[in-house]
Every structure is written in C-alpha cells, then in structure tokens.
Amino acid sequence: MEDREMTIPRALVRRPSPRLPEGLVTHIDRSPVDLDLAVRQWEGYAAALQDAGWTTVEVEPAEDCPDSVFVEDTVVVYGSVAVLANPGAPERRPEVAGTAEVLEEHGYTLVEIEAPGTLDGGDVLKHGGTVWVGVGGRTDVEGASQLRAHLEPLGADVRTVPQTRVLHLKSAVTALPDGTVVGHEPLVQDPSVWGERFLAVPEESGAHVVLLGGDRVLMAADAPRSARRFRERGLEVVEVDISEFEKLEGCVTCLSVRLRSLPG
Numbered sequence: 001m002e003d004r005e006m007t008i009p010r011a012l013v014r015r016p017s018p019r020l021p022e023g024l025v026t027h028i029d030r031s032p033v034d035l036d037l038a039v040r041q042w043e044g045y046a047a048a049l050q051d052a053g054w055t056t057v058e059v060e061p062a063e064d065c066p067d068s069v070f071v072e073d074t075v076v077v078y079g080s081v082a083v084l085a086n087p088g089a090p091e092r093r094p095e096v097a098g099t100a101e102v103l104e105e106h107g108y109t110l111v112e113i114e115a116p117g118t119l120d121g122g123d124v125l126k127h128g129g130t131v132w133v134g135v136g137g138r139t140d141v142e143g144a145s146q147l148r149a150h151l152e153p154l155g156a157d158v159r160t161v162p163q164t165r166v167l168h169l170k171s172a173v174t175a176l177p178d179g180t181v182v183g184h185e186p187l188v189q190d191p192s193v194w195g196e197r198f199l200a201v202p203e204e205s206g207a208h209v210v211l212l213g214g215d216r217v218l219m220a221a222d223a224p225r226s227a228r229r230f231r232e233r234g235l236e237v238v239e240v241d242i243s244e245f246e247k248l249e250g251c252v253t254c255l256s257v258r259l260r261s262l263p264g
C-alpha cells in the first residue's frame with residue numbers, strides 16, 4: 001500500500017431509505033420524521049464532511065431497511081481490517097451486506113462477528129490504540145469478545161464498558177482529538193472508566209463528535225453550550241442540523257464510517 005493511498009481521507013455514508021420514518025426507537029418516544037427534511041440534512045452532513053476534505057463513498061442505498069442511513073452500526077474498521085457487525089436488532093442485519101461489498105471492493109480484509117454474538121458499530125469507540133466496547137445493549141459479551149479476538153492481534157487494547165442507559169456507547173461518549181472522552185453525565189453509566197480524561201458536557205448532543213482531522217470536529221447544532229466549550233479548548237467546531245435523525249436515536253457519529261487508511 002503506498003503512503004499516498006494510506007492518507008486519502010474517505011468516509012462511508014448511506015443515503016436515507018424512503019422508509020426512514022419507520023426506524024427503530026428504543027429509549028425515547030417516537031415522533032414523526034420528516035423524510036424530505038431528513039434527506040436535506042443528510043446532504044448537509046455529507047457536504048460538511050466534503051468541505052472538511054473527506055471524500056464520501058456511498059454504500060448502495062438499502063431501500064427496505066429503515067435504519068440503513070446509520071451506516072456506522074454495520075462495521076468496525078481498524079487499519080485495513082473491516083469487522084462486519086452482527087447488529088443486535090435482527091431487522092438491521094440485512095444492512096451489513098452493502099457495507100461489506102463496498103469495503104471489499106476497496107481492498108479491505110473482511111472478518112465478521114458471528115451469531116450468537118451481536119455487535120453494533122455504534123458501541124465501539126476507538127482512540128489511539130484503545131478500543132472501548134459498550135456491552136449490555138445491542139452488543140453482547142460474545143460479540144465484544146469476538147471483536148477483541150479480531151483486533152488484539154493488530155495491536156489494539158480492547159476494553160469492555162457497561163452500557164445500558166442509552167442506545168449505544170457512542171450515544172453516551174465520544175473522544176475529542178486529544179483523547180478527552182466527552183459525555184453528558186446523566187447518560188454515562190460509569191465515567192470513572194475514563195478517569196481524568198473524562199469531560200462532562202452540558203447537553204446530550206454535546207457528547208457526540210466526529211473527528212474531521214487536526215483540531216476540527218463535527219457535531220450537532222443543538223448543543224451550543226458544549227460547542228462553546230470545545231471552541232474555548234481551541235477546537236474548530238462545524239455544526240450540522242440532524243434533528244430528523246435524532247428522533248430515531250441517531251447522532252453525528254452514526255451517519256458515517258471514516259476510512260483513514262482505505263487502500264486504493
């Protein structure tokens with residue numbers, strides 16, 4: 001693999017299904033989703049990635065899968081290995097094939113989480129060589145241990161974290177570029193897992209950041225106080241409105257999979 005290829009920043013995204021409004025809700029009450037607005041918000045999200053220098057790669061849309069826009073849940077990418085998820089919600093399992101296809105075309109080595117283990121990509125937070133896996137919701141102990149078996153030979157330090165208060169681990173916490181783990185405390189099961197590196201943020205959506213490279217982060221527009229704190233820490237914050245996806249327990253992380261080392 002050439003160095004140039006190692007550094008092309010690309011991100012998988014998947015256009016919303018016309019059935020998006022039927023997407024799953026688990027921890028919140030259902031409210032109507034405006035499909036046209038959702039499509040515009042998705043386009044705005046993809047444009048924000050592109051403006052930040054990312055080439056977006058579209059996974060073939062899965063029209064019959066309401067939650068398929070949340071492409072993050074279908075895979076965990078580590079270097080040139082793609083660990084295909086076995087989503088904890090059976091209705092989401094057909095989403096995985098489309099992600100597998102595009103990653104195979106791009107030269108990734110595919111491995112998979114096999115039943116009876118379950119694992120959703122949204123339960124996996126990576127930073128540096130550490131991989132935290134939220135267990136207790138969509139991801140079970142067996143799924144987490146299969147992930148460990150795939151990633152530890154690659155040098156990852158895989159740690160499990162209890163996770164039941166929200167849908168996914170990354171609904172509760174994500175990491176800033178310097179490795180600070182941000183979370184809205186009422187939703188974080190055990191902040192002591194992260195010790196000194198944990199930073200409480202005042203809004204639920206303030207806990208969700210996508211790292212765009214350097215000091216730039218992408219986050220939802222409905223967490224202005226958290227955004228201000230990040231700016232005070234020297235970060236450049238890009239905000240996008242994703243209200244329609246939040247109605248389905250989605251957040252900014254769920255809508256893409258960043259491929260820093262995509263070969264070819």
Ligand SMILES: CN(C)C(=N)NCCC[C@H](N)C(=O)O
Binds near residue numbers: 024070121253
């Ligand atoms: C970090 N998060 C939250 C995610 N990666 N995924 C959100 C999936 C939402 C979907 N309605 C579902 O219930 O599966």
